[in-house]
Structures are given as C-alpha cells and as structure tokens.
Amino acid sequence: MTLPSVEAFERAGLRAWPGIEVEWDGAWVRRAANGYTKRANSLQCFDPADSAEAGTRLAQAVAWFDQCGLPAVVRTTPLESPALTAALDAANWQITDRSHLYAMPLRAHRADPGGHILSLSDPVFIAAQQNLQHYDPARTRKLQALLASMAVPACGVVVAREGTIVATGLMAIADGIVVTGNVVTDPARRRQGLGAAMMQTGLAWAFDNGATIAALNVQADNTAGKALYASLGYTHQYDYSYRIPGEPN
Template sequence: MEITAGGLLEIRITKADVGKRVSVRRVEEGGRVPPVFMDTVGVLTSWNEGVLTITRKDGVSVRIAESLLVAGKTVPPAPARRRGPAASFEELARITARAWQPLESQALGGWTLRAADGFTRRANSVLPLGDPGIPLDAALARVGDWYAERGLPAYVQAATGAAGTQELLCAELERRGWVNEVSAEVRIGALAPVGEAADEADEAAVSAVALTRAPDEDWLARYGKVRDPELARRMLVEGPSVWFASLDGGRAIGRCVVDGRWAGFAAVTVDPAFRRRGLATAVMTALARRALEEGASAAWLQVETGNPGARALYDGMGFATHHAYHHFRGVR
C-alpha cells in the first residue's frame, strides 16, 4: 500500500480513478480491537454515495464503504505471466467466438447477439466487444426481448483481466441484478509443446487416436451435453477447420478448431473409469500435431474455474491464463 515518508498510510484514489486498476486497504467492519485490515485489488468500477465497487479479476465485485478505507492507490496492469504467443483480448475473443458459431446472430452496435437453440452458453449469449450504440439499460432490454422471442434465457458474456471496459460491464450487470452463472479461464500457450506432450509410453495411444471431420455416435455419447444430436452435429462441425478426436471407441474424445495461427481445443473428455492414464494427453497431442501440419503455432482453450483436474493437465502443457470470462444471466 501507499506509505508516506512519515510511515502513514494514505488514500491516493478519487472518483476520477473509476475505470483504473487500484489496490485498497480497508478496516473490517465491527470495530474489532486490534483492527483487522483487508486488501482488495481490481478495477474501480464505481464510486457512488460513499461506496466503492472494485471488480476483481475473478469477476467478483467487492463493495467497500469509503469510511472504512485506510489506504488506496492506482496500480499498473498485472504483469504478464503468459508463456507462448502474445495476443490481445479482442483477437482472442473473436477467435474463440468463431470456434463456437451460432445458428443466428444480430448486431447491436458493437455487440453481437447469438443464438443456437440453447446449445452451449457460448453460442447463446451476447458478445459485447464495443459500445451497443444505445444506453446500457435500453441495450439490455433489447437483449432480453431478442432472447425471449427465441424462448431462451438472456446471457451476456463479459470478461475480467482483459480490459477495463469489460470489467465495468461486469459491475454494471451485477448492479442490475444479472447473475454470474459460470466463470471460465481462457488459456493460451505455444502449440508445439502440446504436440510433444505424450511421452514414449503414450505414443501407442496417440497413434490409436482417430481424427475425423465430424463426430460419430460414440463421440457424442461421451460428450454428453446433447439433447438434439442433429443440432449438435450441425453446430460442432462449424468453424474454419474442425477436427474430432476419438480413442478406443469414444473412451476419450476431443475437438480442435484450426483458425490461422490458432488451434482451439475443446470437449476433451475421458471415461471416468479410465482417467489418469494419459488418454487426454494422447487426444490433445494427436490434435495438436494435425493443427501443426495445417500451419498453426499457438493454442487456446477454455476451462471452468471449478475443474481442477483439467487445470492441472493444462498447466503441465504450458498453458497460462490470458483472461477470464463470465456468463451473466438476465433477471427477467
């Protein structure tokens, strides 16, 4: 925290710093003796009527009464800890969107409304990459109407750890009662190490991975998120260059979308009875090698924050978090 030459903490933020990344220290409510201090780092997304709202990188907004502040300062963006390729938030947002294409979409200024009969939140949510061109409340009302016409709940996909405007949107959605239903990390890494992830013992499994352009019945059964197989097939095959991997009749599966320099991995799933045997690594290695043959050099994937097994696997392959995204569900 900011400490003066005299050893005192100082509050060096004002309402003019809304939209900036800050670090604050506050005393815990309740008047405990000795006092208990708590620190919060994130984007200052509002400061109204004596209350600050700070949105942390995990998407959670923390409300702090200014009377409890004992110190505060603006801080630079978090240092990059990424290995592998450099990428902007907007580039990755567009790349990941092309890997999960909706059946229909409509522009609302810089927002894109997407629908696919409810198959995956990613294809049934608003992608807000700019200004909607109308006041936020009016934009959200139009979003609610558009999804209601299709018999779908309204979702907005917004990010943290990416750009201040996205974090401000997270805070505004939360303030209006929208619920952060699911959070996930977008991770990136160099592609070549993924293609080399299997050790000698796993090479036989890699060789046994079948790569196809469309999912078969075994693949869909293992994926397990399908209520309409024909809709799922139609959705899953869409993308610049899509590959499906299957091992041992669907005991382990995966999907990869090659899009220029990027290879996006998804749906890596293993029969619970055969986990921790290197099957997921074999599937990803086989897909990575095919993507390398098509000229890709960088990799991305999305992993939900509550999936420690997958996170450990991707850590070992060199993937590092680029940003987090959150699906906010409307209150209507």
C-alpha cells in the first residue's frame, strides 16, 4: 500500500490534534490551545508556494499569539514556504524539538488483555494521563480542554497490571489515518512491553473503526520510542521541527 503524502498526514494531524482557536491566513494556519503542546499552539504553512509578504505575515502571527497569551512557535515541515523559512532565519528564530513522522499501513492487531478503551472524558483516562505524565491540575485542565475540542473519532487507551494503570495514550482517526498521541509508560516499569501493549490495544480499536493508515510523531532523540514504533511496523516518513524566537541579530 502506498502511504499518503506529507500534506495528507499533516492535514489529518490538524484534525486529530486540533487547536481550540484556529485562524487561516491563506495556506498558513495559526492554532492556539491554552499552551498545551507546541503542535496545537503554533503557526504552520501547508503550501510551499504561499510565500507572499512572509515577514509581515510572520509578524502578524507573533502578535496573534501574544494576544492569546502564548509564546510564538512555528511548526516547520516539508510543506513550509521557503519565504517563511528565510524570514525565520533573518529574525534568528531557533530550531528546537527535531522530530519525525512515522507511519505504516494498518492491519489487524490484538488488544492486550489488560488494555481498555475509554472515552476521552473518562476520569480513569484523565487520571492516568495526569499521574503518568506528572501533570499539575492546571496542565490537566489544558489537556481536558484540548480533548473536548476533538471532533473526530477518538479514544483514550490504558493498560493495567495487577490493578494499576501502567501505560496510556490516545488514538484519533482523521481521513482514515489513526494518529497516536500522549504515549507514556510508568518509568518504573519500562522494558516490560507495556508501551507495545498499549499501542496494540489502541491500533486494534482503530482498525475496527475503519482506519487504514497509522501515524504518529516522535522526537528525534527518543531512541526507545523509535525502537518501539519500528517493532510495530512503523517507518520514518519525514522530519519536522519547531522554531522559536531567538536573540535579535
């Protein structure tokens, strides 16, 4: 099976991990979600040809983020306009969080016996995310607000051992692509196959709900995560990163 294009993956990601506030400027999109993750709180370009007045539009985006009470962030993918890249370079914006998109054709998976599919608002799922991510109440509320904005089929996934939740993540299906996010395992119980058990459980749900492609984002320095996803059949598709304002030249 031929995997989708970069644009197809990015547009699916836009729907699967939405902003609460969204504004389009041509093929550039600004998203804000109370500061929960860079992906949902960033400027992104979806067409390399959309290059007009890049410096002015970047400044307008910075002002928009300021009005939202957020730091300015740009998500840089292979779709970014060279003119936007040049404007970022000229203003000395720094590259951070180098990452990859991994994907694979989706096949049937077997859910783990200790795995459970929950709604995104289920208190058990929220508590699992809060506890394993070590979120304070304010950050948990930001997560809940973003989850409430999701308008595609989605679920929370937890895996339990001896009555204790030891791994969690979420799955969201957009345009036939299941996008996985917020994957976390109890640090004291790593290397026990728990991340794989959570992924298998969520992918089984996604396959049963019509997804044909699986995708996820992983930081370039997350060696363990990349090994896990490769073991499940995911392969590297393309790189992306974020850019944040640096000291003026």
